Amino acid sequence: MVLNLICCHNPKKDIHPLTKSWEIAVPNQELPEGLSSLSAKQCGVCHQKHYEEWKMSTHAHAWTDLQFQAELKKESSPFMCINCHIPLQNQQEYIVEGLIGGDIYKPVKKKNPYFDKKLQQEGINCAGCHVRNNVVIGPTGTAKAPHKTIKDTVHLSEKLCISCHNASAVITPTLACTFETGDEWKAGPYFGKKNCISCHMEAIEREIVSGYGKRLSHYHFFPGSGIPKIDSVETNMLNGLGFYPSTLKSTYYKMDSIVFTLKVKNEFAGHKVPTGDPERFFNISFALKNAAGEILATKTERIGEQWEWHPAAKKITDNNLLPTEERNFNFSYLPIKKEKLALAVKVTKHRLNKQSAEFNKLGDNYPLFITVFEEEYFTQVK
Ligand code: HEC
Ligand code: HEC
Ligand code: HEC
Ligand code: HEC
Ligand code: HEC
Structure with a gap:
């Protein structure tokens, strides 16, 4: 009997690690020093304009969007659909540790002790782009901020956008994922001149927190097709x-x-x-x-x-x-x-x-x- 157990198939051995970028969530984040919550609403207490703009963006609706929710409920939708729509592990109920036999429909899941349902509703929120290794990432690393802040212009570049806006994979024979906006841009005449951020996040001089004085800032509406979703907004961005x-x-x-x-x-x-x-x-x-x-x-x-x-x-x-x-x-x-x-x-x-x-x-x-x-x-x- 005992011998049998040892010789028999051990399912653990068959677990394949996650390899593709979109199979992996941004690891659970602890609160950056000086903050009381990771939620966009909390960032918005000080960064009011950024919050109001972001709230109108499709990024803020990437989880609650009706079409996304409808598609997510389909049996054919695999676990990793959520990694670009709620990128932080804190927003996800389960931690996926691998795939049984490499099958995307057989993720090995465990409950996430850091799961925060309110954070999940916020889709691609401020922390999803700005918090890594428990620190706020910004373009200057300013010491004026009450939160722990570092400068990382490589992270906060078009690379961040492309990490979600470029994926090309046949997931199952009848399900393919093709977003090639990053590759299209790299192959075109704007490469090296204008990038995702220069066109989609218009620059403006303004206070980023009231009372702190004007500095270089960027609108956070992320306008694109101009086809409004529930709360979308009109901006100066032109049609293509x-x-x-x-x-x-x-x-x-x-x-x-x-x-x-x-x-x-x-x-x-x-x-x-x-x-x-x-x-x-x-x-x-x-x-x-x-x-x-x-x-x-x-x-x-x-x-x-x-x-x-x-x-x-x-x-x-x-x-x-x-x-x-x-x-x-x-x-x-x-x-x-x-x-x-x-x-x-x-x-x-x-x-x-x-x-x-x-x-x-x-x-x-x-x-x-x-x-x-x-x-x-x-x-x-x-
Ligand atoms: C690699 C990142 C990534 C993954 C993985 C991903 N998405 Fe998306 N999804 C995006 C991006 C980026 C957009 C916006 C695309 C655009 O408008 O050009 C989007 C948009 C959508 C939309 C809205 C379309 C619209 O016209 O407004 C739906 C619905 C959606 N995704 C469903 C899914 C489903 C279902 C899965 C799993 C099969 C999935 N996504 C996996 C990145 C991803
Ligand atoms: C209690 C107020 C407060 C809260 C809450 C707050 N911030 Fe800040 N933040 C500031 C101040 C003040 C500055 C510096 C202002 C300046 O440079 O003019 C700043 C600066 C920044 C910068 C620019 C950093 C740089 O490198 O230049 C970013 C990015 C940022 N905050 C993101 C966030 C995010 C994301 C959140 C929520 C997770 C957040 N902040 C919450 C007050 C706050
Ligand atoms: C964590 C993944 C992720 C990152 C990072 C990301 N996006 Fe998105 N983006 C999405 C998804 C998902 C949608 C679609 C949301 C929906 O329609 O529900 C989207 C939508 C958009 C749209 C609106 C498309 C429309 O419907 O008109 C624009 C424009 C856009 N993103 C630009 C950017 C830019 C610029 C950056 C970099 C600063 C960026 N995105 C970073 C995932 C991401
Ligand atoms: C899709 C990714 C993304 C999201 C979501 C996002 N930001 Fe940003 N943010 C950026 C990028 C990229 C920059 C840097 C632009 C540059 O300097 O080229 C930036 C810059 C900033 C700055 C520095 C000043 C400025 O305006 O350039 C602050 C402050 C800031 N963001 C706050 C926020 C807050 C608060 C939220 C949520 C309400 C938020 N961001 C959501 C990508 C994002
Ligand atoms: C030279 C300016 C420019 C650059 C650079 C640029 N975009 Fe756009 N983008 C636009 C315009 C204009 C539109 C509106 C197209 C239209 O009329 O539908 C758009 C539309 C979009 C849309 C909405 C989908 C659609 O078909 O309308 C997404 C998503 C997007 N851009 C993402 C990105 C990403 C990611 C990058 C960087 C790899 C990027 N853009 C670089 C100008 C730009």
């Missing part, structure tokens, strides 16, 4: 695309082809547009109407990725615009009647499509898209 419409002549003759071109340029983004989540896309639509409002012709084109999920996750097409890339979208029509015509041209930017929103039961208040260009052009056919 610039639009250059052609015109219509004031008159055309019957059987004289009407041709219209909308030139679209990825003018302001340091990576592809759209980037990140493969569900994002743009629609470019044209609709030609007569004076009675009847639609004579329509055309819709799409910028975005197309994926096939079964039997295996595979990217089929990707016509996302590279930084500075231009593309022409053409509409043409052969008029056969003398009449007044109006051409409506519209570009919409989508977070996800309707079917996916319905599938995840996101409800009517979840914004799916915004309109980024809308014009009407008139002409007369003689």
